[in-house]
Amino acid sequence: MHERPNHSTEKREARLAWAFVLPALSVVALIAIFPLLWTFWESLHVHDLRMPWRGNPFVGLENYREAFTEPRFWQALGHTLFFTAISVALEVVLGLILALALNRAYRGRGFVRVLVLLPWAIPTVVAALLWRFIFEERGIVNAALINAGAMDGAHPLVWFGHSLLAWTPVILADVWKTTPFVTLLLLAGLQNIDSTLYEAARMDGASPWMQFTNITLPLLKPALLVVLIFRTLDAFRVFDLIYVLTNGGPGTSTEPIALYTFTRLMNNLRFGYGSALSVIVFLVTFLLAVVYIRALGVKLTEKPQ
Amino acid sequence: MQLFFHRLLVIPAALLLASCGGGQRKGVLSFPASAVGKEAEVLKIQVRRFEKENPGIMVDLRKTPDASDLRHQLYVQWLNARASEPDVLQLDVVWTAEFAAAGWIMPLDRFKPDVEDFFPGTIAANLWDKKLHALPWFVDVGMLYYRTDLVSPPKTFADLIKSAEEGTARSRLPYGFVWQGARYEGLVCVFLEHLGGFGGRILDEEGGVVVDSEEAVQALTFMRDCVAKARIVPEAALTWKEEETRFAFQNGETIFLRNWPYAYRSMSDDQHSKVGGKFAVTAMPVRSHLGGGPGDKGLSAGKHTATLGGSQLAINANTANPEAAYHLIEFLTRPEQMLERALMTGQYPPRRNVYDDPKLATGLAVPPKDARRIIESATPRPVTPVYAELSEILQIWLHRALTGQVDPRLALENAAGEIRRLLKKVGLD
Structure with a gap:
């Protein structure tokens, strides 16, 4: 047997590697890239199932122009960004506090960890219904407010009838439900931090706050990034929670972009226009992910050093 | 076209x-x-x-x-x-x-x-x-349920408000009138009955949009006033569908209810209902049973309307x-x-x-x-191939007006504008 030059082996191995991942790549192409391209193609047509007499003509970017000139689209986008910013901020802060607390060694820690996870385990639709009952006219919240004398019992507050107040149950429900997820990821991140670093810091006389800002936060960055990406993208695509809680009402005051897209696509059966909306949602979420990765300066695929 | x-x-x-x-x-x-x-x-x-x-x-x-x-x-x-x-x-x-x-x-x-x-x-x-x-x-069909032990059937919307106010004062019921006010198809049905009662329509004979007429503005203003001024309709009704309104009536909490005939049977059942034998149905009221009065600026008397x-x-x-x-x-x-x-x-x-x-x-x-x-x-509701979209536009603007986000007139003008654009887009104008 002759030994071949090194670079040739490498080339061959690279080819072999490509051959090995080819099946996986084609599956990805089939279930991710192909539907994406198809959706984009659809978005350039009228394709209205309910009005077959309009045919299925190619209209270029007309659907996008319609979306960008439609006030309801911009409102829905605004609602989504509002919801995302507030709920993700609350979740990350609360999740971090909980994770720090759970990271300490104390008796019954395992039990508390399970307890914290419970809301995450409840299906979103069920959780949404729970919060709907809690905030209904005769729900617990109003009963408590009336008992405390903060509300007139004859005219209880109709949370779901006010355009701003209706956000309260929506955001609370989301924070309640997804903070455990944030906690879990951050807790995993915390446990990866070498405890000797803290010992050394204490020796040097660093205050707990200095330890937090100089050791915990920088080393938690990758975990935080993952949390932020996951949560932001999830929150941006929020659908089921709001669908059950407010159905976008009152009027369209709590309608997120996903619900608006769903209405156009599934209720109005406007496949072309709905596809254009889907493409816009995809582009925005993609952009958000890129921004995060740039801003936090971490590479997701980077090997831990 | x-x-x-x-x-x-x-x-x-x-x-x-x-x-x-x-x-x-x-x-x-x-x-x-x-x-x-x-x-x-x-x-x-x-x-x-x-x-x-x-x-x-x-x-x-x-x-x-x-x-x-x-x-x-x-x-x-x-x-x-x-x-x-x-x-x-x-x-x-x-x-x-x-x-x-x-x-x-x-x-x-x-x-x-x-x-x-x-x-x-x-x-x-x-x-x-x-x-x-x-x-x-x-x-x-949509019908008006009323408590026979408390009031007589109202002929006009003015009668209805008066009976509801007097009835609630006398009998201490929390609500005078309940209907389906959530943002969904049911709201359009309720609106259509008020609209017809005030002599208005959504589309005219030729398919033209007339939901921003004076009659329509009055009908929607009446509905909003029932919630915000006369307070005979609870604000909570703006989140209610059929079943919530039925519960309110069968638990004896309201004098009037707008609902479909299905509610009649279960509300007659004494096991679940507190009002069995104490209610009857009639058509939804009209603006005036005398014809357009002097204060009505020559508007029509309206006609009884059941969606x-x-x-x-x-x-x-x-x-x-x-x-x-x-x-x-x-x-x-x-x-x-x-x-x-x-x-x-x-x-x-x-x-x-x-x-x-x-x-x-x-x-x-x-x-x-x-x-x-x-x-x-x-x-019938407007007979048009784009009814679903038309209804969605109406649902949103009606709900915005009823929850006090916009004035009824502005809401209907906006709704009418959007419906006209919709009809134009699909070549039905």
Whole structure:
């Protein structure tokens, strides 16, 4: 047997590697890239199932122009960004506090960890219904407010009838439900931090706050990034929670972009226009992910050093 | 534009006539219909009877989703694919125009159906391009429930407010009047009844948008005032659908309720209801029973309006067997089948003469003479192929006005503008 030059082996191995991942790549192409391209193609047509007499003509970017000139689209986008910013901020802060607390060694820690996870385990639709009952006219919240004398019992507050107040149950429900997820990821991140670093810091006389800002936060960055990406993208695509809680009402005051897209696509059966909306949602979420990765300066695929 | 639709409708019909040679009454008809409980039972009996009377025709009953929007999606997918099955379709009242304009169901005129006996509203709902496209099977109408022990039936909206205010003061009930105020189809139905009562409409005879008329503004202002000024309608009703409003009435919390006939039966049941035997139904009120008064600036007196719901039967335009399909529809909508259906399911027949039969009273919850009087005022929602979008626009603006986000006039002007743009976009203006 002759030994071949090194670079040739490498080339061959690279080819072999490509051959090995080819099946996986084609599956990805089939279930991710192909539907994406198809959706984009659809978005350039009228394709209205309910009005077959309009045919299925190619209209270029007309659907996008319609979306960008439609006030309801911009409102829905605004609602989504509002919801995302507030709920993700609350979740990350609360999740971090909980994770720090759970990271300490104390008796019954395992039990508390399970307890914290419970809301995450409840299906979103069920959780949404729970919060709907809690905030209904005769729900617990109003009963408590009336008992405390903060509300007139004859005219209880109709949370779901006010355009701003209706956000309260929506955001609370989301924070309640997804903070455990944030906690879990951050807790995993915390446990990866070498405890000797803290010992050394204490020796040097660093205050707990200095330890937090100089050791915990920088080393938690990758975990935080993952949390932020996951949560932001999830929150941006929020659908089921709001669908059950407010159905976008009152009027369209709590309608997120996903619900608006769903209405156009599934209720109005406007496949072309709905596809254009889907493409816009995809582009925005993609952009958000890129921004995060740039801003936090971490590479997701980077090997831990 | 009408001409364009016309042509679209004629082509498939002509092709069919050519291909099946007419007169053929043989083959298998597929018929997906609501198939739960008593409805399934009576349908099976009647279909078997039909098959016995018509040897050579078989009916294949199919199960379909009971939820109306799911059934709609399914139908649209089938019909879009130009499938020849199902042959016979059960349509919600607001789908006929949509399916007819799309050329998915065939006009029934060539079968010369006898529609003399049907309530006028039930026929009007099924006309597209002046041709009948479906036959009414059973009807649903909005009605006003009132507490007979507390008030007498109101004739005008002013009476209603007065009775509600006095009644709640006297009897200490928390609410005067409840209706379905959540942002969904039910809200449009409630609005339509107020609108008609004030003499307004959503679309006029020619299909022009008139939902921003003075009558309409008054109707919506009245609804908003009931919530915000007179406070006879609870603010919570703006999140309620049928069931929440029924609970309020049957728990004895309100004097008036707007609902469909289905509520009558369960509210008469003393086991669950506190108001059994203490209520009756009447048509929704009007602006004035005297005609336009001096303060009304020459506006019309309004007419009693009951939003029409219910099911129709239509024929797939691509069916291989139109004669047999029509035969089945004609059979199922005969008075004797309707009577039997009413007795078994409690559904309200769309034919007037069925109400003359004394047996009917044993099947219907609402006394037949009350039901008949209300169904006489049954009014279809706008008959347009884009009803779903039109309704969505209205739902949003009505809800914004009722929750105090915008003034009723501005809301209706915006809604009218959006509806006009919609009609223009699809070439229906």
